Structure formats: C-alpha cells, structure tokens
Amino acid sequence: MKQNFEDEGSASTSAVFVGRLRRDLGTLESYAxxxxxxxxxxxxxxxxRAWALTGPSVILGYVVLTPVxxxxxxxxxxxxxxxxxxEPGGEYAHISRTLGGYRLAFIGAWLKIISYIAAGAYLxxxxxxxxxxxxxxxxxxxxxxxxxxxxxxxxxxxxxxxGVRWFGRLQVTMCAFLGLSLIVxxxxxxxxxxxxxxxxxxxxxxxGFAASxxxxxxxFAGFESLAQTxxxxxxxTRRLPLIFLKGISVTACIYVLMSLVAFGVLxxxxxxxxxxxxxxxxxxxxxAGAALFVTFGAIMAITTSMNSTMLVPSRLVIILARDGLxxxxxxxxxxxxxxxxxxxxxxxxxxxxxLVSNQLSLALNVAIFALVILYFIHSxxxxxxxxxxxxLYRSMTISIPVWLQRAAALISLxxxxxxxxxxxxxxxxxxxxxxxxxxxxxxxxxxLELALAWSLVGVVLYAxxxxxxxxxxxxxxxILDQPALDSxxxxxxx
Numbered sequence: 426m427k428q429n430f431e432d433e434g435s436a437s438t439s440a441v442f443v444g445r446l447r448r449d450l451g452t453l454e455s456y457a458x459x460x461x462x463x464x465x466x467x468x469x470x471x472x473x474r475a476w477a478l479t480g481p482s483v484i485l486g487y488v489v490l491t492p493v494x495x496x497x498x499x500x501x502x503x504x505x506x507x508x509x510x511x512e513p514g515g516e517y518a519h520i521s522r523t524l525g526g527y528r529l530a531f532i533g534a535w536l537k538i539i540s541y542i543a544a545g546a547y548l549x550x551x552x553x554x555x556x557x558x559x560x561x562x563x564x565x566x567x568x569x570x571x572x573x574x575x576x577x578x579x580x581x582x583x584x585x586x587x588g589v590r591w592f593g594r595l596q597v598t599m600c601a602f603l604g605l606s607l608i609v610x611x612x613x614x615x616x617x618x619x620x621x622x623x624x625x626x627x628x629x630x631x632x633g634f635a636a637s638x639x640x641x642x643x644x645f646a647g648f649e650s651l652a653q654t655x656x657x658x659x660x661x662t663r664r665l666p667l668i669f670l671k672g673i674s675v676t677a678c679i680y681v682l683m684s685l686v687a688f689g690v691l692x693x694x695x696x697x698x699x700x701x702x703x704x705x706x707x708x709x710x711x712x713a714g715a716a717l718f719v720t721f722g723a724i725m726a727i728t729t730s731m732n733s734t735m736l737v738p739s740r741l742v743i744i745l746a747r748d749g750l751x752x753x754x755x756x757x758x759x760x761x762x763x764x765x766x767x768x769x770x771x772x773x774x775x776x777x778x779x780l781v782s783n784q785l786s787l788a789l790n791v792a793i794f795a796l797v798i799l800y801f802i803h804s805x806x807x808x809x810x811x812x813x814x815x816x817l818y819r820s821m822t823i824s825i826p827v828w829l830q831r832a833a834a835l836i837s838l839x840x841x842x843x844x845x846x847x848x849x850x851x852x853x854x855x856x857x858x859x860x861x862x863x864x865x866x867x868x869x870x871x872x873l874e875l876a877l878a879w880s881l882v883g884v885v886l887y888a889x890x891x892x893x894x895x896x897x898x899x900x901x902x903x904i905l906d907q908p909a910l911d912s913x914x915x916x917x918x919x
Contacts, residue, residue, distance in 0.1 A: 447763035454593030465730025476693035480628030499833035500807035502666035506823035513740035515652035535883035543788030606722020617710035618689030739768030794872035801841035
C-alpha cells in the first residue's frame with residue numbers, strides 16, 4: 426500500500442472520499458479541548474475512590490503519574506509535528522504509517538472507539554448525578570437521572586453537528602467557568618487544611634499504592650484525544666505539539682492542588698461516601714453560594730469532557746473510511762457544516778444504547794485498560810519510527826533532542842507495561858475467585874476478558890473491511906498517483 430505524506434495528496438484523497446473538515450480551531454480552543462477532557466469526571470470522582478486503595482497518598486500518585494503522562498505525550502507531540510499532524514488519525518495513522526500495515530492500528534482504533542463511546546455514556550450519567558446534586562434534592566435521582574443523561578447527550582450531539590466552531594466556542598466558555606470554580610475551591614482551601622487528615626499517608630502499603638495508580642490514570646486518560654482535532658486546528662503541526670506538553674503540565678499541577686485540598690480538609694472516608702466529593706469539600710470552608718458555584722464548576726468539568734469525548738470517534742472513523750476500513754458513508758463530512766454528521770449520529774446512538782440498556786460496564790470496564798495498551802503500542806512504534814519509516818521520521822519539526830525522545834518513549838513503555846501488569850494481576854485474582862456466571866451477574870467482567878472479546882470483534886470487522894474495501898483502496902491509490910486537484914486550498918493554515 427502506498428504512503429503519501431504530502432499535504433496536497435492527502436487532502437485530495439480526503440476531498441474525493443470523505444469531504445473536508447474546517448480549520449476553525451485556534452490555540453485557545455485547543456487548550457480548552459485538552460484541559461476540558463482532562464479536568465473532567467476523573468478528578469471529581471475517581472480521587473475519592475482511589476483513597477480506598479491507598480489513602481491520602483493519592484496525592485503522591487498524581488505526582489508519580491505526571492512525568493509518565495508527559496513522557497507518553499512526547500510521542501504524540503513528535504508525530505503531530507509531521508504531516509500526519511494535519512489530519513485526525515491520531516494513533517491509528519501514526520502506527521499504520523510507521524509499520525506500513527493496518528491490522529494492529531485498526532484493532533487499536535476499534536478499542537479506542539469503544540472506550541470513548543463508553544466514556545461518553547459514563548460522563549452523561551455522572552453529569553446527571555451532579556445536576557441532581559446541584560438542584561438540592563428537588564430532582565429525585567430515580568426519576569431524573571436517565572432523562573437528564575439522555576438530554577445532555579442530545580445537547581452535545583447537536584453542538585457537534587452544528588460545526589466545530591460552535592464546539593470550540595462552547596468549550597472555551599465552559600472552561601472559563603471551570604477555571605473560576607477551581608480558583609474558588611483551591612485558594613481558600615489551602616488555608617483550611619488539617620494535617621491530621623493526611624495520617625496515615627499510605628494505608629495499604631506499596632501494593633495498595635500501585636493498585637491506586639490504575640484508577641488515578643483515568644484522570645489523565647484521554648489526553649491524546651487532542652490529536653483527533655488535528656484536521657480542524659489552524660497550523661496544527663506547529664501548535665498542537667506544544668499544547669500537548671504545556672496543557673498536561675498545567676493539568677497535573679491542578680490535580681495535585683485539588684487532591685491536597687480535598688484530603689486535607691475532609692477525611693477520606695467521608696469523601697468516599699459522597700456522590701459529589703469536591704462540592705462537599707467546598708461546603709466546609711466556603712459560604713453556601715460559593716460552595717454551590719464549586720458544584721457548578723464540577724458540572725462544567727464534566728460537560729467540557731463530554732464535549733471533547735463526543736468528537737473523537739467520528740473523527741477517527743474519517744481516516745478509517747479513507748483507508749477503506751469502514752464504510753465510506755460513515756466518514757462523509759457534511760459540506761454545509763464541515764462535520765461528520767453520520768459518524769456523530771452513530772456515536773450518539775451507541776451512547777444512548779449503553780445508557781438505556783444499563784450495560785455500561787461492558788464497555789466502560791475495558792476503557793482505561795485499552796487506552797493503556799494503546800499508549801504502550803504507540804510509544805513502542807515511536808521507538809521503531811527511525812528504522813521503519815525514515816521519511817516520516819525526517820519530517821518531524823519538533824525541537825526535542827533525540828536522546829530525550831527515546832528516553833521518554835522508554836519511560837512510557839516501562840510505566841504503561843507496569844500498569845498493564847497491575848491490571849492483569851487484579852484480573853487474574855478476580856478470575857480465580859469468581860465464576861464467569863458470578864462476574865456476569867454482577868456486571869463485573871474483567872478488563873482482560875472484555876479487551877479480548879472486543880479485540881475479537883475488531884478482528885472480524887477488520888477482515889470484513891479488508892474484503893469489502895479492496896476495490897476502494899485500489900481506487901484510492903489511483904487517485905494518489907494523480908496531481909493534486911487544487912493545492913492552494915488544502916494548505917494547513919486554511
């Protein structure tokens with residue numbers, strides 16, 4: 426299969442097969458997209474759950490994970506500084522163009538799509554819980570949780586359909602409110618800390634601390650979704666690599682400060698029992714109105730994450746359609762709105778099915794495990810890039826020393842491998858203690874089981890796509906052999 430890394434050839438293919446995305450996002454919108462998906466449900470809900478595994482040393486967990494995530498992001502920044510950074514392919518494009526094959530990249534993309542659909546449904550449910558909390562008991566949870574979750578999905582679906590410009594404007598606005606609420610939460614909270622709440626700092630030894638890193642990673646997971654906006658960001662190959670590195674660093678500082686305040690103000694046992702832990706923390710030292718604003722900030726955190734999450738599957742499927750690995754009609758970009766409406770509709774429908782069927786665990790339990798595996802593969806491929814695709818490697822424009830690139834990839838490989846090992850250890854213990862029937866009845870199938878099951882589905886889909894898309898791929902190669910139709914309108918800065 427031919428590979429073409431020139432902007433003109435790639436854009437010509439896009440125009441013929443799947444339409445054209447619009448570059449309506451700038452630096453501010455890109456930061457809002459990254460920070461929005463990171464400062465979401467994770468920090469507001471997972472922090473208190475991780476306390477059960479390791480106690481207040483959750484704070485240390487965030488510190489340990491920060492250089493790991495930064496190291497993992499180096500590979501993304503490097504790939505995005507190449508011509509691949511002009512399109513929304515993300516890991517799929519990076520892996521397939523480096524290795525010169527599609528199978529492994531397709532399975533990774535399929536698991537990522539499942540993960541983001543599950544995350545979208547989960548965030549809709551979490552948003553409903555926070556809205557009910559914000560209403561102060563006037564909305565009974567058993568009556569309003571599902572309608573509110575469905576309504577939120579409809580709202581963000583319509584925003585996405587309207588155009589990426591509206592996505593960006595809404596994301597920036599919500600992030601502004603989120604930032605204000607974080608200032609209200611953190612700054613006064615630093616003066617309300619009681620050091621006794623940090624004792625004992627580690628409650629279940631090194632094994633408990635290691636186990637806590639898996640759920641804590643949920644707070645960082647999804648940072649790579651920014652790569653899926655590459656086809657809609659102006660001057661993406663220059664802007665996105667720096668946004669990756671700076672945005673993750675800022676987010677990590679926010680995580681540490683929030684967890685310092687949370688565990689310093691309230692005992693972890695009380696946080697764990699709360700459905701809205703950060704709102705309860707704020708109520709200790711803030712007047713009622715300010716505490717309510719923090720709850721509103723939590724709502725903004727989840728909505729910004731939802732907005733970014735809904736975008737990812739539909740953009741990824743554009744590249745799959747271009748490569749003949751998904752039906753062409755799914756990846757079509759509407760010429761009026763510049764959005765992949767059909768891909769967005771399928772994402773929306775899948776989220777709704779998971780919510781209504783109450784089978785969210787079938788997709789959510791594999792989400793983080795699948796992403797960690799994908800990060801591992803992505804870092805490994807980055808190490809192989811100079812040898813497997815020298816042309817693409819030479820096209821990188823990011824100013825990171827070669828030794829630092831390799832060191833970052835190795836750190837990511839070791840860390841992601843360790844997280845995978847921890848998860849496999851937990852899954853093995855669960856498999857030995859519970860029967861399949863028990864796990865099925867309790868909606869607690871292990872990540873390993875679900876990853877294998879969804880991967881098998883992906884293998885079948887890949888085989889079907891390769892068979893049905895052979896003609897389309899030949900047509901694509903023929904088009905790539907022709908001169909660009911109009912190179913002037915396909916430039917990165919358009």
